[in-house]
Amino acid sequence: MQNLRKExxxxxxMENMETLTAFVENxxxxxxxxxxxxxxxxxxxxxxxxxxxxxxxxxxxxxxxxVVEDVLTASLTFIDNGIAYDPLSKADPDISxxxxxxxxxxxxIFLVKKTMDGIEYKRDGxxxxxxxxxxxx
Amino acid sequence: xxxxxxVENNVVCIALDGRLDTVTAPQLEHELQGKLDSVTExxxxxxxxxxxxxxxxxxxxxxxxxxxxxxKMVIRNVCTEIKEIFDVTGFADILxxx
Numbered sequence: 447m448q449n450l451r452k453e454x455x456x457x458x459x460m461e462n463m464e465t466l467t468a469f470v471e472n473x474x475x476x477x478x479x480x481x482x483x484x485x486x487x488x489x490x491x492x493x494x495x496x497x498x499x500x501x502x503x504x505x506x507x508x509x510x511x512x513v514v515e516d517v518l519t520a521s522l523t524f525i526d527n528g529i530a531y532d533p534l535s536k537a538d539p540d541i542s543x544x545x546x547x548x549x550x551x552x553x554x555i556f557l558v559k560k561t562m563d564g565i566e567y568k569r570d571g572x573x574x575x576x577x578x579x580x581x582x583x
Numbered sequence: 584x585x586x587x588x589x590v591e592n593n594v595v596c597i598a599l600d601g602r603l604d605t606v607t608a609p610q611l612e613h614e615l616q617g618k619l620d621s622v623t624e625x626x627x628x629x630x631x632x633x634x635x636x637x638x639x640x641x642x643x644x645x646x647x648x649x650x651x652x653x654x655k656m657v658i659r660n661v662c663t664e665i666k667e668i669f670d671v672t673g674f675a676d677i678l679x680x681x
Contacts, residue, residue, distance in 0.1 A: 463606055481664060489636045492638070550644060554637035
């Protein structure tokens with residue numbers, strides 16, 4: 447097997463989440479990711495794509511999937527042409543609060559930060575580029 | 584996602600099958616919102632739930648807040664992967680997982 451690089455572009459609409467998830471699951475299948483890694487990657491797709499749909503105002507989003515084989519690590523890069531939005535600039539939610547005092551905002555990106563091995567954001571010209579990396583083992 | 588709901592007196596049991604994510608969480612919210620009056624026990628069965636994202640957590644928090652006022656809520660048959668999501672987000676401390 448070679449190192450993998452594939453990309454898919456979809457309209458920034460929630461209904462395309464299944465398409466993105468199926469694309470990634472299908473491409474990663476030959477690498478036999480653990481159930482846990484695959485689920486955490488699916489959560490990252492959910493959280494990051496829904497952020498793009500809800501906040502970026504972009505019409506389309508491109509997802510680039512790469513796998514580096516010798517370290518069996520996948521990276522997913524979410525690229526949209528919406529307004530500048532750095533989800534990493536938000537403070538982490540206080541997860542020690544009781545149900546009554548809990549706020550749900552920021553939980554999605556927090557979950558991604560906690561479950562992925564790496565996450566980075568950059569603004570490149572008119573594009574938001576958010577990349578997460580995850581070991582597949 | 585499939586939602587199977589059973590109501591017996593004041594006890595509501597909901598079994599979820601599939602993914603509780605940004606797309607499907609509103610289905611569950613719709614099933615709960617305004618429909619828990621006089622319910623004293625809300626029982627979730629997660630044995631066929633394959634994953635949960637923050638949108639799903641949001642709906643569970645909503646349900647937990649309602650049930651804290653009028654009874655109890657329990658979640659059964661949580662797989663280790665979803666349990667870890669509850670742990671990471673502090674939800675394990677808020678929810679009753681049996």
